[in-house]
Amino acid sequence: MANGTTQDFVVLLRISTAKTGGIDSNGIAAQRRDINLFLQQQDNPRVIEEFVEVESGAAKERPVLEQAIKCCQKNRCPLLVQKVDRLTRDVETLGRLTKMKNVDIRIASLPNADNFQIHLYGILASQEREFISKRVRSGMREAKERGVKFGNPKLAELNKTRKHEARIYAYEHSELIKNLRNDGKTYRQICELLNSSGIKTRTGKYFHPVQVHRILKRATEVMQ
Known part of the structure; x- marks a missing residue:
């Protein structure tokens, strides 16, 4: 239980582009949600500063990220982000960050990962993105050879089907749920x-155990 001391964190939120009407977008809201869930599992957590960055995760120049790192060094506390790709999509940059001896990286969706594991996860994720990209290009090439025409206006409607939306939702939330399961949480405890x-x-409703189980199943289908 809490012992009176606090655990300080510097939080970094990143989106690639600004949304109309400001940067308080759904992307930022989702990041805050997962980070708050992570903080709830800590003893006396305290966010001493929050940085919001509007920049590509693959960009080499990241002034806001550098400010966040300096804040961590000054206050001797970890840098907390939602997911590895919110920190950076560039493997070289990730390697530099995780090898810094005076800054710990904490990932809300990977609560038990240390800097080495975070670097390894980033490398694997990069390879996976490349594999998916190649598979998509190959699939499009084969489809064109069969006479399939891209740009069909019906494709936009097709992508809005309930099944597609459910799989995307599952993919976005599965990492968090998997880590809670790995920590020994039951489906009911995860729902709570x-x-x-x-x-x-x-659909904007409260979670029940069967829905949590379904998310994990759908996320597995997406990755197959």
């Missing part, structure tokens, strides 16, 4: 954590 954090199902 998600609901108490204000996280809703895809």
Whole structure:
């Protein structure tokens, strides 16, 4: 239990482009949600400063990120982000960050990962993105050879089907749920954590155990 001391964190939120009407977009809201859930599992957590960055994760020049790192060094506390790709999509940059001896990186969706594991996860994720990209290009090439024409206006409607939306939602939330399961949480306990954090199902309702199980199953289907 809490012993009176605090655990300080510097939080970094990143989106690639600004949304109309400001940067308080759904992307930022989702990051805050997962970070708040992570903080709920810590003893006496305290966010001493939050940085919001509007920049590509593959960019080499990241002034806001550098400011966040300096703040961590000054206050001797970890840098907390939602996911590895919110920190950076560039493997070289990730390697530099995780090898810094005076800055710890904490990932909300990988709560138990140390800097070495975070670097390894980033490398694997980069390879996976490259594999998916090649598979998509190959699939499009084969489809064209069969006479399929891209740019069909019906494709936009096709992508809005309930099944597609459910799989995307599952993919976005599965990492967090998997880590809670790995920590020994039951489906019911996960539901309680998600609901108490204000996280809703895809249709805006409260979670039940069967829905949590379904998310993990759908996420597995997406990756196959």
